[in-house]
Amino acid sequence: MHAEEISQSFEATFLEHWPRVYGFLLRLVGDHAEAEDLALETFMRLYQRPPSNDQPLNVGGWLHRVAANLGLNAIRSWKRRQRYELETGARALTGAPANSPAELFTTEEEHRLVRQILSQMNPRQSQLLILRHSGMAYREIAEALGLSATSLGPLLLRAETEFERRYRLANPEEEV
Amino acid sequence: MKHLTDGQLRAYLDGELDEEQKEHLTGCPVCQANLPAIRGATLRAGQKLNFLSIQPEGGKSKELAPYPALARFKSRLIDKKETTMFKKILGSRALWIGVAAVIVLVVAFSVSPVRSFAGQFLGLFRVQQVSVIPIDTTGISQLNGDSALGKQIGQLLSSSVKITQKPGQPQSAASAEEASQLAGFTVRLPGAQAVAPQLTVQGSTAFSFVVDRARAQALLDESGHKDLVLPASLNGATIDVNIPASVAAAYGNCPKPDTNGEGPNLKMNGSAGRRYADCVILAQIPSPTVNTPPDVNLEQLAEIGLQFTGMTPEQAHAFSQNVDWTSSLVIPIPKNAATYQQVNVDGVTGTLIQRPVDDAPEYALIWVKNGVIYAISGLGSDSAKAIDMAKAMP
Numbered sequence A: 001m002h003a004e005e006i007s008q009s010f011e012a013t014f015l016e017h018w019p020r021v022y023g024f025l026l027r028l029v030g031d032h033a034e035a036e037d038l039a040l041e042t043f044m045r046l047y048q049r050p051p052s053n054d055q056p057l058n059v060g061g062w063l064h065r066v067a068a069n070l071g072l073n074a075i076r077s078w079k080r081r082q083r084y085e086l087e088t089g090a091r092a093l094t095g096a097p098a099n100s101p102a103e104l105f106t107t108e109e110e111h112r113l114v115r116q117i118l119s120q121m122n123p124r125q126s127q128l129l130i131l132r133h134s135g136m137a138y139r140e141i142a143e144a145l146g147l148s149a150t151s152l153g154p155l156l157l158r159a160e161t162e163f164e165r166r167y168r169l170a171n172p173e174e175e176v
Numbered sequence B: 001m002k003h004l005t006d007g008q009l010r011a012y013l014d015g016e017l018d019e020e021q022k023e024h025l026t027g028c029p030v031c032q033a034n035l036p037a038i039r040g041a042t043l044r045a046g047q048k049l050n051f052l053s054i055q056p057e058g059g060k061s062k063e064l065a066p067y068p069a070l071a072r073f074k075s076r077l078i079d080k081k082e083t084t085m086f087k088k089i090l091g092s093r094a095l096w097i098g099v100a101a102v103i104v105l106v107v108a109f110s111v112s113p114v115r116s117f118a119g120q121f122l123g124l125f126r127v128q129q130v131s132v133i134p135i136d137t138t139g140i141s142q143l144n145g146d147s148a149l150g151k152q153i154g155q156l157l158s159s160s161v162k163i164t165q166k167p168g169q170p171q172s173a174a175s176a177e178e179a180s181q182l183a184g185f186t187v188r189l190p191g192a193q194a195v196a197p198q199l200t201v202q203g204s205t206a207f208s209f210v211v212d213r214a215r216a217q218a219l220l221d222e223s224g225h226k227d228l229v230l231p232a233s234l235n236g237a238t239i240d241v242n243i244p245a246s247v248a249a250a251y252g253n254c255p256k257p258d259t260n261g262e263g264p265n266l267k268m269n270g271s272a273g274r275r276y277a278d279c280v281i282l283a284q285i286p287s288p289t290v291n292t293p294p295d296v297n298l299e300q301l302a303e304i305g306l307q308f309t310g311m312t313p314e315q316a317h318a319f320s321q322n323v324d325w326t327s328s329l330v331i332p333i334p335k336n337a338a339t340y341q342q343v344n345v346d347g348v349t350g351t352l353i354q355r356p357v358d359d360a361p362e363y364a365l366i367w368v369k370n371g372v373i374y375a376i377s378g379l380g381s382d383s384a385k386a387i388d389m390a391k392a393m394p
Helices: A008-029 A032-048 A059-077 A079-094 A107-120 A123-133 A138-145 A149-170 B006-013 B019-027 B029-053 B066-091 B093-103 B148-160 B176-183 B213-222 B270-275 B298-308 B313-321 B384-391
Strands: B123-125 B129-135 B161-165 B171-173 B198-202 B205-210 B238-243 B246-251 B280-286 B289-292 B328-334 B339-345 B348-355 B362-369 B372-379
Touching: A008 A032, A008 A059, A008 B029, A008 B066, A032 A059, A032 B066, A059 A107, A059 A123, A059 A138, A107 A123, A107 A149, A107 B029, A123 A138, A123 A149, A123 B029, A138 A149, A149 B006, A149 B029, B006 B019, B006 B029, B019 B029, B171 B176, B176 B198, B176 B246, B280 B384, B298 B313, B339 B362, B339 B384, B348 B384, B362 B384, B372 B384
Parallel strands: B129 B328
Antiparallel strands: B123 B289, B161 B205, B171 B198, B198 B246, B205 B238, B238 B289, B246 B280, B280 B372, B339 B348, B348 B362, B362 B372
């Protein structure tokens, strides 16, 4: 296998979409090395298993969907590593006076908890939350996930409600 | 117009309502009254999730730009191809005997007989008999290709293995004579069988690898074996492996050889077990050879390998004393999940291994004669079939 066998059109797609896919994963997993690894894997999937040609492809949406999946899988695999840290955080919260728990949670710890909740939710719901809250428009999300744009409002509301429920369960003391 | 649903109100907050709906909302007190609750829920979730849209601090400076990223992508692509090729060789059923030889390679050269060839440049391993080693597989189960450790091992192999001869596609043969011609050795088939076998010939393979001690040690450390230290002499050693062509003879209703280069492969799960219950496969392959520099102190390595499979240092030492490593094919079998016994077949002593699992029992009979390794394997518990077949060898 020689590097130059990669087609020019694939290279152009790679160069065009890399910054967004990489940035998206960086925000999702919060670590440069991991984001890079996952972004490379995302493009590897595109290279090896390109989506079918039956319909015109929204490459950006496809890449974001695959990236969200890979990111969620990665977060899930941190679970064991992070359980201890999360338990420590939760203990600090439950033992704290009710008026100041939020202060105990540093931003990074909170992000970690949010990531973990996302990784435990129904994958479809977490994908939706991730894509929407990373700034994608309904039309883009709908194409990426194969949904109709008009269904997104209800689905988002349901996903956000479920997210909030889980967040409260993990943090019973905090006023969400 | 109907009142807006909660979902539509949610879409409104993202500016995703159509004009008609927006107009309705402006003039409808009922919908207006519902809006604050939805807005509250959205804001609360949004507060927690908004970091997904914000570039982390110092992000830009560490960010990998598109062109360097593309270069990394290309090199990963090459790595992946080579790993796949290696896996293909490793995954080939017809070659599993040779692979087992490679697995025990570390063990094979450890002991004094090899090092006593003072004037010889290379140690050489050739199979003359079979030994079985019961191992605790719990420590090894983490080595599958999907685990982080498995991936690292794959990468280590792909970056240090050079395939000098690719195995090619398996070819079918109409008769033992044709198979012999294709494989380059005399293929023996048992007489008096009710059906003619499907013969598949898998071409020969050769590869060599250069040991990167630091990386191999890092993997051992990571697998929780920090106590096992690889000898410094191992670094840079080149090991050459030659696996000759092999022939598989499939009797009964057997799975077809895969087109991706694998020979007939019995998947051992329950339904396949019933489907291929009468399938028996006789595989034969001249002994693989493995060359390694004699100055590498592999005795330590052998015992490290044995300890990795769950033995204590004392057990590993005792075991390694009892095997002639220069000529034995050592087959690891799962402790408590398989039994083995010696049987007389084809004029030599063979080893019958049985896995008495309830839903999918299986057996394999292995022996070595005149430098050729023979293995008969099948599903079910009727291992007498294998013995009868071996006794009918010409």
